[in-house]
Amino acid sequence: MGLMKRRDLFKAAAMALGSIWEIRAAADTNHQIHTALGPVPPADLGRTLIHEHVLVDLVGADRIAPRRYDGGEVLSVVLPYLKQLRSQGCGTFVDCTPAYQGRDPDLLARLSQSSGLHILTNTGFYGAAGGKYIPEFAFSVTAEDLAARWTGEFQAGIPPTGIRPALIKVGVDAGPLSKINSKLVSAAALTHLRTGLVIASHTGDGLAAMAQLDVLKSHGVSPAAFIWVHAQDEKDRSFHRKAAEAGAWIEFDGISSETVDENIGLIRETKRAGYLRRVLISQDAVGFHVGEERGGYCPGYTFMFSDFLPQLRKSGIDETETRMLTVENPRRALTQSN
Numbered sequence: 001m002g003l004m005k006r007r008d009l010f011k012a013a014a015m016a017l018g019s020i021w022e023i024r025a026a027a028d029t030n031h032q033i034h035t036a037l038g039p040v041p042p043a044d045l046g047r048t049l050i051h052e053h054v055l056v057d058l059v060g061a062d063r064i065a066p067r068r069y070d071g072g073e074v075l076s077v078v079l080p081y082l083k084q085l086r087s088q089g090c091g092t093f094v095d096c097t098p099a100y101q102g103r104d105p106d107l108l109a110r111l112s113q114s115s116g117l118h119i120l121t122n123t124g125f126y127g128a129a130g131g132k133y134i135p136e137f138a139f140s141v142t143a144e145d146l147a148a149r150w151t152g153e154f155q156a157g158i159p160p161t162g163i164r165p166a167l168i169k170v171g172v173d174a175g176p177l178s179k180i181n182s183k184l185v186s187a188a189a190l191t192h193l194r195t196g197l198v199i200a201s202h203t204g205d206g207l208a209a210m211a212q213l214d215v216l217k218s219h220g221v222s223p224a225a226f227i228w229v230h231a232q233d234e235k236d237r238s239f240h241r242k243a244a245e246a247g248a249w250i251e252f253d254g255i256s257s258e259t260v261d262e263n264i265g266l267i268r269e270t271k272r273a274g275y276l277r278r279v280l281i282s283q284d285a286v287g288f289h290v291g292e293e294r295g296g297y298c299p300g301y302t303f304m305f306s307d308f309l310p311q312l313r314k315s316g317i318d319e320t321e322t323r324m325l326t327v328e329n330p331r332r333a334l335t336q337s338n
């Protein structure tokens, strides 16, 4: 890993030629998904958990460091959970831990190798929580500078690993958007235009979701390139409908034993309103919390397939629709195809 393939060099050169080439190069990325172990055809993703975490370190961008945890220990704690998930027939695990919150592509590659799951990682910065996870330099550089950095990770891999991101992950607090959050979303938009990667954004509320769609629009980016992460936190459901009708992805990612009825209700409502095709579901489970004894409490990743989906089926969401939620929608979001 680390060496650019000839085709990638060509793509990088093509991108330099201008916007038409940019669009063609971005479209070209639809033919493969970059996993921690390299590219795979989209059809190989299978059942996908679109928003989970192997590990999270919440100490803050000013104090985070790789030496704060032992990768071997994280592996020994998390691998059994991933193996259980794989044995349920799950094909792909999307790791949504961004840089400065514990993103560790090498560890993801080891876990993928040992579990048999495809594992995807991301580029981007998390701007929610008042900016605690934004590195200092990001406040003084431009959106263009940030986009150049994130696009570089897509083209050459995340230094020093060479592992390429499969999505852009950012985060914003409740709306209206702060200056720095608006800059992160602009940077995500510019990165999307150059890479074709979908933008998943941890979003404080419905107001922030709509504000982000406005920022994307100002850059000529389609709402279909945007995943509203944690949409379940917005209690005014009319925002879901508005965003979905605009073409954005609505992600209900808080699925656990405590939220079954709420999530079944949310999904049934989207079906009634006719936009099940824009919905993504996941658990947002964390395998290992850095700084806690043996990583603290982990719920595992199996609840979706062992409990939630059977209950969802009983509520009237049929086999085809369940497949749409777990296989087709994640694949369409990640490949930006319809």
Ligand SMILES: [Zn+2]
Binding pocket: 051, 052, 053, 096, 284
């Ligand atoms: Zn998360």
